[in-house]
Structures are given as C-alpha cells and as structure tokens.
Amino acid sequence: MRPAHPTRRSFRVAVERLGAAGGYLWSGWGSVASICLFLAAWDVAAGHLGELILPRPQDALVRLQGLLTEGQAWPEIAITARRALAGFALSVGIGSLLGLLAGLSVTASMTARPLVTLLVGMPPIAWLILALLWFGAGDGTPVFTVFIACFPIIFVGAMQGTRTLDGQLRELARMFRLPPWMRLTDVILPHVVSYLFPAWISALGMSWKIVVMAELLSTEDGIGAALAVSRSHLDTAASMAWIVALVSSLLAIEYLLLEPLKRHVESWREFASSRS
Amino acid sequence: MLNHPPPPPRLGHSLLPALWICPFRPFFLATALSALVGMALWLAVLAGWLPAPDTPGGPVLLHAHEMIFGFAAASIAGFLLTAVVEFTGCPPIGRPALRLLALIWLAGRLGWACSGVVGLIPAATADLGFMGLLLFHITGPLWRSPQRRHLSFFHSLLALGICHAGFYTTQLRGQDALPWLHLATGMLMILIVVALSRISMRLVNDVLEAQGGMSTPYLARPPRRNLAIFAIGLFSVSEFARTSGSTTGWLALAAAAAVLNLLNDWHVGRALFQRWVFIAYLVYWCMGLGYALIGVGLLGGQPWGSAGRHLLLAGALGLASYIVMVVAGRMHSGWGLDPRPWVPAAALLILLAALARSLAGLPAGSAHHPRLILIAGSLWLLAWGLYLARSFPVLALPRPDGRQGCDDAVTKR
Amino acid sequence: MRSGEAVALVGPSGCGKSTLLNLAAGLLDPWEGTVRNGFVRPTMMFQQPRLLPWKRTLDNIALGLKARGESVPRRHAAARQLAHAMGLSDEDLDKYPSALSGGMQSRAALARAFAVEPDLLLLDEAFSALDIGLKSELYGLLAHQRRARGCAVLMITHDLMEALRLADRILVMTGSPGHIVASHVIEEPTAGRSEDWVFAHTARFIRESGIRAAFGLPPC
Numbered sequence: 001m002r003p004a005h006p007t008r009r010s011f012r013v014a015v016e017r018l019g020a021a022g023g024y025l026w027s028g029w030g031s032v033a034s035i036c037l038f039l040a041a042w043d044v045a046a047g048h049l050g051e052l053i054l055p056r057p058q059d060a061l062v063r064l065q066g067l068l069t070e071g072q073a074w075p076e077i078a079i080t081a082r083r084a085l086a087g088f089a090l091s092v093g094i095g096s097l098l099g100l101l102a103g104l105s106v107t108a109s110m111t112a113r114p115l116v117t118l119l120v121g122m123p124p125i126a127w128l129i130l131a132l133l134w135f136g137a138g139d140g141t142p143v144f145t146v147f148i149a150c151f152p153i154i155f156v157g158a159m160q161g162t163r164t165l166d167g168q169l170r171e172l173a174r175m176f177r178l179p180p181w182m183r184l185t186d187v188i189l190p191h192v193v194s195y196l197f198p199a200w201i202s203a204l205g206m207s208w209k210i211v212v213m214a215e216l217l218s219t220e221d222g223i224g225a226a227l228a229v230s231r232s233h234l235d236t237a238a239s240m241a242w243i244v245a246l247v248s249s250l251l252a253i254e255y256l257l258l259e260p261l262k263r264h265v266e267s268w269r270e271f272a273s274s275r276s
Numbered sequence: 277m278l279n280h281p282p283p284p285p286r287l288g289h290s291l292l293p294a295l296w297i298c299p300f301r302p303f304f305l306a307t308a309l310s311a312l313v314g315m316a317l318w319l320a321v322l323a324g325w326l327p328a329p330d331t332p333g334g335p336v337l338l339h340a341h342e343m344i345f346g347f348a349a350a351s352i353a354g355f356l357l358t359a360v361v362e363f364t365g366c367p368p369i370g371r372p373a374l375r376l377l378a379l380i381w382l383a384g385r386l387g388w389a390c391s392g393v394v395g396l397i398p399a400a401t402a403d404l405g406f407m408g409l410l411l412f413h414i415t416g417p418l419w420r421s422p423q424r425r426h427l428s429f430f431h432s433l434l435a436l437g438i439c440h441a442g443f444y445t446t447q448l449r450g451q452d453a454l455p456w457l458h459l460a461t462g463m464l465m466i467l468i469v470v471a472l473s474r475i476s477m478r479l480v481n482d483v484l485e486a487q488g489g490m491s492t493p494y495l496a497r498p499p500r501r502n503l504a505i506f507a508i509g510l511f512s513v514s515e516f517a518r519t520s521g522s523t524t525g526w527l528a529l530a531a532a533a534a535v536l537n538l539l540n541d542w543h544v545g546r547a548l549f550q551r552w553v554f555i556a557y558l559v560y561w562c563m564g565l566g567y568a569l570i571g572v573g574l575l576g577g578q579p580w581g582s583a584g585r586h587l588l589l590a591g592a593l594g595l596a597s598y599i600v601m602v603v604a605g606r607m608h609s610g611w612g613l614d615p616r617p618w619v620p621a622a623a624l625l626i627l628l629a630a631l632a633r634s635l636a637g638l639p640a641g642s643a644h645h646p647r648l649i650l651i652a653g654s655l656w657l658l659a660w661g662l663y664l665a666r667s668f669p670v671l672a673l674p675r676p677d678g679r680q681g682c683d684d685a686v687t688k689r
Numbered sequence: 690m691r692s693g694e695a696v697a698l699v700g701p702s703g704c705g706k707s708t709l710l711n712l713a714a715g716l717l718d719p720w721e722g723t724v725r726n727g728f729v730r731p732t733m734m735f736q737q738p739r740l741l742p743w744k745r746t747l748d749n750i751a752l753g754l755k756a757r758g759e760s761v762p763r764r765h766a767a768a769r770q771l772a773h774a775m776g777l778s779d780e781d782l783d784k785y786p787s788a789l790s791g792g793m794q795s796r797a798a799l800a801r802a803f804a805v806e807p808d809l810l811l812l813d814e815a816f817s818a819l820d821i822g823l824k825s826e827l828y829g830l831l832a833h834q835r836r837a838r839g840c841a842v843l844m845i846t847h848d849l850m851e852a853l854r855l856a857d858r859i860l861v862m863t864g865s866p867g868h869i870v871a872s873h874v875i876e877e878p879t880a881g882r883s884e885d886w887v888f889a890h891t892a893r894f895i896r897e898s899g900i901r902a903a904f905g906l907p908p909c
Contacts, residue, residue: 022543029537030500033507036530036571040514043523058522058575168739171716175733176753176805186752190743266743 024260031255052236060240067241073226077245080222083139084211087146088204095151095203096196099158103192109159119152124210132218142214142222149210150203157199161192190265197262201254208250292672296371298608298682299361302378303354304601305671310347310385311660314339319653322646330392333447333454338388340457343589345403345440346385348464351597352436353377353406355471356414356429358608358682363426363474366417368682373413380406400444407437426474432467439463455516461588462512465563466505468596469538473501475600476542476556483547500538507534511567525574528584532567535560552613555599555623562591562630569634583637590656591630598626598663605667608682610675618666625659628652692728692808695835695842695879697856699849701904705867706845710811713843728809728841734802736814738794740786746797747772747782753805768804775800775830792823799827803834810835812844816851828854832879850891854882859894863903871899 039057046056055063067073102108127148131141165188173183215224223242230238295301318339320326331338361368369377380402387399411433418430443456511527542548542557566587573580606614629652635641636648698706711717713726714733732753740749747768748755754764772782775796786794795816802810816824832855835842846852852859853875861871873894877886894900901908 019543019545023540026543027537027540029533029540030503033503033530033533033537036526036533037507037510040510040523040526040530043520043526047520047523056522057526168735168737169741172735172739172741174716175714176756176801178752178756182756186744186755187741190741 021260024263028255052234055237055240057240059237060244063237064241064244067238067245073245076221076223076226077249080211080215080224081249083142083215083222084146084207086139087143087211088150088207090143090147091150091154091203091207092200094147095154096158099155100162100192102155103159103162103165109163112155112159116152116156119148124149124213128214128217131214137218137220139219141218142211142224145214146207146210150207153203153206154196154199157195158192161195162188164195165191194266197258197265201258201262204253204258205250208246212246294674295672296374297675297680299357299368299374300354300601300605300608300682301671302374303350303357303381304605304667305664306378306381307347307351307354307597307601308660308664308667310342310350312657312664314342314347315653315656315660319650319657322649322653331388332391332396337447337454337457340454341443342385342388344457344460344464346388348593348597349406350381351601352433352467353381353410355600355604356410356433358604359471359474360414360417360426360429361682362608362684364417364421366420369413377406377409377413380409396444396448400448404437404441404444407433407440411437428470429467432463432470435463436460436467455518458585459512459516461585462508462515464593465508465588468559468563468592469501469504469508469535471600472556472559472596475603476553479552479556479603480542480544480547483550483553484544497541500534500541504531504534504538507531508567521574521577525571528567528571528574530571532564532571535564535567539564551620551623552599552603555595555620558623558627559592559595559599562587562595562627566592566634569638578639580638583634586633586637587630590633590652591627594626594630594656595623598623598659601663601667605670607684609670610677610679610683611670614666616666618662622659622662625655625662629655629659692841693835693839695844695855695857697852697859698843698845698862699847699852699859700862700867701864702847704862704864706862707813708867709862710813710843710845713809714811728807730805730807731809731811732802732805732807733811733813734798734815736817738786738791738798740794740797740801742786744785745782746777746784746786746789746793749786750782750797750801750804752801757805764804768800771800771804772797774834776826792819792826795819795823795827796830799830799834803838806838807840809841809843812842812846814846815844817847824851831855836880849894850887853890853894854887855879861900861903870903871897 042054042057046054051059064073102112124145128141128145131144131148135141135144169187169191173187178186211222212224212227215222216228217224219225223246227239227242230236230242295305317326318335321328321335328335329338333341357369357374360366384399384402384406387394387396387402391399411430414433415430418424418426439456439460443453443460446456447453507527507530511524511531514524514527538560539557542553542560547553548557566584569580569584569587571584572578573584602614602619606612632648632655633652636645636652641648698709700706708717710733714731715726716733740746741752744752747765750772751759751764751768754767759767769779769782777793777796777800781789781793781797786797789797798815816827819827828851831842834840842855844852844855857875857879859873859875860869861873862868863870875890898908900906
C-alpha cells in the first residue's frame with residue numbers, strides 16, 4: 001500500500017479532527033438536558049419558597065444579562081479571574097516543578113507525604129485568616145489563599161506521575177540513546193501529564209471557589225465582594241445572578257478549554273480504553 | 277407454482293386481493309386514507325367550503341383527536357402487530373381478529389363523523405375497544421418473549437390508551453379534554469423514541485454493512501434514550517398538571533436537549549445521508565425543535581405552543597409513521613426497499629408541511645397565517661397521496677414472490 | 690564475538706544471561722572487571738515490545754532516528770520503508786500501539802531496533818510471548834534483515850529450537866556463579882536449516898551431557 005498523498009492525508013486528518021470536535025460539542029446536549037432539568041427543579045423550589053428567598057432561574061438570568069449589558073459585571077469578573085488565575089498559575093508552576101523533583105527522589109517523596117497531608121487537611125478559611133494578617137486587604141490575600149489551597153493537589157499529582165514512571169521505559173530511553181531533552185519531552189512528560197492534568201483541572205475548580213470566598217471576606221471588589229454587597233441589600237436575584245455567572249464560567253472553562261485539551265494530549269489513552 | 281383451486285369470489289376481492297395477509301396492510305392503508313380524508317375535510321372547513329362540524333368539543337378538538345387517535349393509531353396498530361411478530365417470533369394474529377380490529381377502528385371514525393347527532397358514546401366505545409383489543413393482542417407475545425426486552429412498547433401503548441380513556445371521560449363530563457390530547461402527544465413521542473431505536477439500529481447497520489468495513493457499528497444506546505424518555509415524560513406530566521409555565525418551559529427545553537442528545541448515536545459518517553437513515557434522523561430534529569419552540573415560548577410568555585406541537589405531530593410523528601410504513605411495508609411484503617425518488621420526495625413534502633404549519637403559529641408567519649396553513653395542508657395531502665399511489669400494490673396486491681404472510685424480503689434492495 | 694555473527698546464549702533461569710546482556714547493552718555498569726565491547730551501535734529488543742503508548746507506531750519506530758537528530762521527513766521515510774518490509778501497513782503506522790495486536794507490536798519493536806542500523810542486536814527473549822506462526826514469521830524477518838545489514842546478534846533464550854534456528858554459535862551458561870560451560874558451533878548456514886533439521890538437531894543437542902547438567906536434567 002502506498003502512503004496517501006500528503007495534502008490529501010492532512011485534509012483527511014483535518015476533517016477527522018473537525019468531526020471529533022463537532023462530536024464532542026454535540027455530546028454536550030446531554031449536559032444541557034440535565035442542566036435544564038435542574039433549572040426546572042430550581043423553578044419548582046422558587047415557586048414554593050417565594051421570590052424573596054429564591055428567585056426563579058429566569059429572573060436570575062435576566063438580572064445577570066442586565067448586569068452584563070450595563071457593564072457592571074465585566075470589571076468584577078475580570079478582577080476575580082485575574083486573582084484566581086494568578087493563584088492557580090503560581091501553584092501550577094511551583095507545585096508541578098516541586099512535585100516532579102520530589103518524585104525523582106524516593107527520600108524526598110517520603111519526606112513530602114506527611115507535609116502534603118497537613119497542607120490538604122488545613123481548611124482554606126484558616127489560610128485566609130493568616131493571609132489577611134500577612135497581606136492585608138488587597139490582591140495578595142486571595143492570590144495566596146488560592147495558591148496554598150491548590151498547591152498540594154498539583155504537587156501530589158506531579159509527584160505520583162514521576163514515581164509511577166515505568167522503569168522499562170527509562171531503560172528503553174537509555175538503549176536508544178535519547179538525549180536528555182528528548183527523554184523529558186518524549187518519555188517523562190507524556191506520562192507525568194496524564195497525572196498532572198486531572199490535578200490541574202481539580203485545582204482550577206478549587207481556585208474559582210476559593211477566590212470568591214477570599215474576596216467575600218477580604219476585598220472591596222471582585223465577584224465575592226459583589227456577592228457580599230448584594231447579600232447586604234437582601235437582593236437575592238443579584239446574588240443568584242452572580243452565582244450563575246461564577247458557575248457557568250467554571251463550566252465553560254472546564255468543558256470548552258481543559259477537557260478538549262486533555263482529550264487531545266491523551267488521545268492515545270482514548271484509543272487504549274476504547275479497545276479494552 | 278402449485279395449482280390452487282380458484283378461491284371463492286368475495287366482495288372487494290378483485291380490488292384488494294391480498295389486503296389481509298399481513299396486519300400492516302389494512303392499517304397502513306387506513307393510515308394513508310385517514311391522512312388524506314381527515315386533512316382534506318379539515319382544509320375544506322378552514323377554507324369555508326364546508327360548514328364547521330358540530331362535533332362535541334368543537335372542530336379543533338376533532339382535528340387533533342383524529343390526527344392522533346385516527347391517523348397515528350392506525351399506523352401504530354399496523355406497526356406493532358407486524359413488528360411484535362418479528363421481534364418475538366410469535367405467530368401473527370388471525371385474519372378474523374385482524375378484520376375485527378380494522379372494523380372497530382373504522383367504526384370509531386364513523387362514530388366521530390356522526391357524533392354531532394348521536395353523541396360521543398358510540399365513538400368512545402369503538403375507540404377504547406380498539407385500544408383494549410390492540411393491547412390484548414400485543415401483550416401476550418411481549419410478555420412471553422425472553423427477558424421481556426420489548427415491554428416498553430406495551431408501556432407506551434398502555435399510556436396512550438389511558439390518555440384516550442381520560443380524554444373521553446373528561447369530554448363526556450363536558451370539560452376541556454384538550455390537555456389529554458397534549459399528554460397523548462408526549463406518549464406518542466415516547467413511543468416514537470422506543471420504536472425508532474429498534475428500527476434504526478437495523479436500518480443504519482444494514483447501510484453501514486452495505487458500504488462495507490465501517491469500524492464503529494451504530495448503537496442506539498439505552499442511557500441516552502432513557503434520558504430522552506424521562507425528560508419528555510416529565511414535560512408532558514408537568515404540562516398536564518398545569519404547573520407554572522416556567523417550570524414546564526424548562527422541562528420542554530430539557531426534552532429538546534435530550535432528544536438532540538440522541539443524535540449523538542446517529543453521527544456515524546456518510547451512512548447518515550442514506551435516505552432511510554436520514555429520514556429517521558429528521559424525525560428527531562423535528563422533535564427536538566418542536567420541544568425547543570414550546571419551551572422558549574413558555575419561558576418567554578409567547579403563544580408558540582401550537583407551532584411547536586405541530587412540529588412534533590406533523591413533523592416527527594408524520595415522518596416517523598411515513599418511514600416505518602415505507603420500510604416495514606416494503607420489507608414485509610417481499611418487495612425490498614424502494615429505490616425510487618418518490619420516497620425522499622414525499623418525506624420532503626411532509627417536512628415542508630410541518631415547517632409551514634409551524635411557521636404559521638410564529639410571529640414571522642402570522643401575517644400569512646391562513647395561507648401558510650393552506651400550503652401546509654396541501655403539501656401534506658400531496659405527500660400522502662404520493663405514498664398511497666406508490667404503495668397501493670404493496671398494501672393490497674399479492675406479494676411479488678407469491679408467498680403469503682409477512683416474511684422479510686429475501687433479497688434486499 | 691565477530692561482527693555479523695549470531696550468538697545464542699542459553700541456560701537456566703537466574704544464571705545471569707540477562708545481566709550479561711544488560712552489560713553488553715551498557716544498561717548496567719560492571720561492579721568489578723571491565724566489559725570489552727568493540728561494537729559502536731548496539732541496540733536491544735526487549736521481552737515486551739516496550740513501545741511508547743503515547744506515540745503513534747511510526748514515531749515509535751523512528752524513535753532512535755529522532756534521538757540521533759534526523760529530520761522529520763527523513764526519519765519518517767526510513768521508518769515507513771522498514772515498517773513496510775516488516776509487514777506493517779500505513780494504517781497500522783497511524784495507530785497507537787495499544788490498538789495493535791501483539792504480533793504487530795513485536796514487528797514494530799523489531800523495526801525500531803533495525804531503524805538505527807545497529808552493528809549488534811541484542812535480543813532478550815524477544816519472541817517468547819508469541820505463537821509459533823508469528824515466531825516463525827519474525828525469525829524470517831530477522832534473518833532477512835541480518836543478511837541485508839550484516840549486523841551481529843546476541844540473543845538469550847530459553848528455547849533451544851530458537852537458538853538452533855537462528856544462531857551460528859550457541860553458548861551454554863550455568864548459574865551461581867554464572868559462567869560459560871560449553872560452546873557449540875553450527876556449521877550449517879541459517880538459510881539452509883529446514884524445520885526437520887532444527888527438530889533433529891534439537892533432539893541431539895538436548896542429549897549432550899554438558900547441556901543436561903547445565904539445566905539440571907538427569908543424565909540419560
């Protein structure tokens with residue numbers, strides 16, 4: 001069999017990719033259906049509890065649309081996103097690097113275990129109190145709280161990724177004389193990433209939750225602060241609107257950015273699992 | 277060929293020599309006739325050529341009832357009586373029982389035609405008797421089959437029968453019986469989802485096989501189907517129970533999304549564009565869009581219910597009945613699938629009819645409301661006229677292979 | 690070992706065959722003594738195929754070439770040509786290793802080993818997990834590539850028939866401490882060895898007292 005013409009080949013690959021992307025997006029209808037079912041349940045609850053306690057979903061959505069079109073919401077969302085992403089980026093950078101290094105040495109990973117347990121066990125609110133004492137009211141407090149809450153998750157992921165690297169594949173790398181850079185990119189990283197990615201994703205979800213909590217207690221701006229204001233005005237519709245904004249942005253990031261990325265990076269795994 | 281003694285001459289025998297050899301034949305003929313007669317009379321009433329009938333509940337109720345429990349019920353009877361035999365391997369019902377069933381169905385139609393004079397009791401007796409008898413005939417084989425895998429047909433038909441009984445009780449008490457017909461619409465949609473998953477699995481895989489070497493066989497996966505059935509059922513019950521408009525609206529959107537989610541199973545590449553597959557695929561599109569229209573209308577406080585409902589009934593139900601009749605009718609009469617261009621043409625006419633009727637109920641079409649309804653009705657008549665003209669030999673004449681009964685065609689296509 | 694020669698190392702489990710092979714491959718460093726290795730490009734085929742699961746088969750075969758710094762088109766062309774000679778199709782090359790059958794994975798591993806044009810190929814029971822049909826096909830591929838490239842082969846195996854089929858010289862090793870107790874030169878050229886020949890010689894070989902002692906069999 002002769003190899004297909006290169007342009008036709010790449011065309012076919014492109015069509016396949018597009019099809020896969022379309023298929024992925026289309027499979028979202030199942031999630032849309034369950035979200036609509038949830039909104040119906042919310043609507044029933046709102047009907048029983050009354051508007052003051054729980055606004056109807058469409059009221060919250062209309063309110064959110066109002067906040068967005070009036071331009072009130074975007075700056076707050078940007079501020080919150082900046083803090084969450086800064087803290088997240090810090091923990092991704094530092095956590096992944098330290099985890100990788102710890103995984104390379106048995107002694108280091110042995111020493112790190114109890115510390116990680118300690119970090120995971122520490123409630124974020126306790127870190128928040130400390131951060132308030134250290135950094136005061138400003139960006140520092142939420143960024144630090146996010147960083148310290150996400151760090152252990154990513155650290156453990158990276159460490160386990162390196163610890164579980166197959167000794168046989170290391171031998172292979174030596175046998176075929178892979179240069180150090182290739183050893184990292186072709187052997188170590190693909191394996192470690194399959195551990196790191198889930199950790200990153202759960203850390204991202206965490207960062208989004210933690211940052212709002214930190215803002216609620218420590219800052220004058222951001223979604224958390226906006227929530228505090230709407231609560232003090234007993235404006236449940238606005239509170240729900242903010243919560244909807246928060247949750248839907250998280251869903252969007254996870255399903256439109258991280259999940260496709262994960263599928264792309266780990267496409268080999270997909271093939272493996274579809275056969276077994 | 278063996279030389280049989282000539283059968284004794286009988287009334288109508290020369291015109292419909294093989295009408296009773298398989299259960300789908302009389303009922304698919306009845307479906308096409310009721311689609312034509314029912315719609316022609318309705319259009320004549322709307323256009324003012326005929327006076328509005330003085331049936332109980334008014335003309336709209338008559339139109340809705342006849343489309344659901346006349347037209348659709350006949351196609352369901354034809355399909356179930358034939359399909360259950362195929363699914364379970366049980367012997368088909370005898371000819372006398374089949375004649376009785378068809379006669380009772382006809383009596384129900386005549387009962388409605390005379391209901392302005394004699395009241396609703398005769399029609400109710402005939403129609404509910406028909407439902408009961410149909411249930412009786414399919415229950416045994418479904419119950420006896422191993423693992424009772426096809427019992428969902430029984431459940432949906434039972435639900436449809438309960439709706440029908442509720443409809444008559446309410447109407448005879450002099451109350452508004454339309455909500456029962458809306459509920460029945462939901463049960464019909466569930467029945468379509470159940471039936472189409474069985475038919476499509478075979479249809480699509482036949483096509484894939486014919487195209488050769490496809491690595492991913494088509495599977496109608498139960499979890500997605502169950503979600504769709506659950507969402508449709510919840511919406512129908514919520515609508516029936518008159519819970520708040522917004523709750524029902526969200527549930528309608530959930531049903532729409534769950535139906536569109538079913539299409540994940542169908543995106544199998546080129547095979548989708550094969551006519552048999554694509555027509556079935558369009559059924560779900562009509563269903564999804566219909567529920568989406570109803571949902572958006574309810575949430576936005578717009579009167580889009582009729583537009584959405586006609587996408588469900590004229591679109592999804594019309595196309596589903598049509599594809600079942602075209603495929604099952606040809607397969608079980610020894611003709612094999614029909615390659616001629618009228619098949620997609622009539623499907624397109626039904627789709628356009630549903631879209632035109634739906635548009636008439638939306639703000640964009642309100643200016644041309646009467647004309648759009650007339651266009652929709654004419655397209656519908658054209659489609660079913662085409663079906664009847666092309667399928668009469670399949671329904672009423674002897675099999676081309678000379679055999680009796682409902683055996684599958686030996687050579688496909 | 691001479692260049693181009695095929696040597697089989699047989700012996701009971703735990704006698705140090707694998708250690709010897711790893712020393713030859715440079716995967717282990719000797720605790721004492723030195724290893725004299727005049728071959729420049731040794732390569733090894735392991736007991737398991739050991740393909741990288743996250744790389745397509747083509748990239749797996751081209752791994753050694755990439756390590757050597759060949760450009761993408763050149764290494765892909767070379768890998769593709771070799772893979773075709775091994776009976777892998779373009780479709781197989783597009784797949785991830787997990788989507789290949791065991792036999793196809795072994796072919797890919799053999800292709801990967803030959804891709805770097807080794808002067809010494811080390812086989813660590815590379816064919817022991819395959820069925821006899823696949824084994825015989827891979828023996829053929831191995832012999833063909835060896836003739837074409839003139840590379841030396843050092844193989845360890847439990848399978849005496851495999852040794853008699855492929856080797857020019859058979860070394861018998863015993864354990865604790867591991868040392869070579871017998872050397873058996875086969876004059877018959879590998880191409881001329883029919884199945885009957887292999888059967889007959891295996892039967893004769895297994896009766897020799899040195900072999901029986903090495904494997905702990907009672908003398909006959």
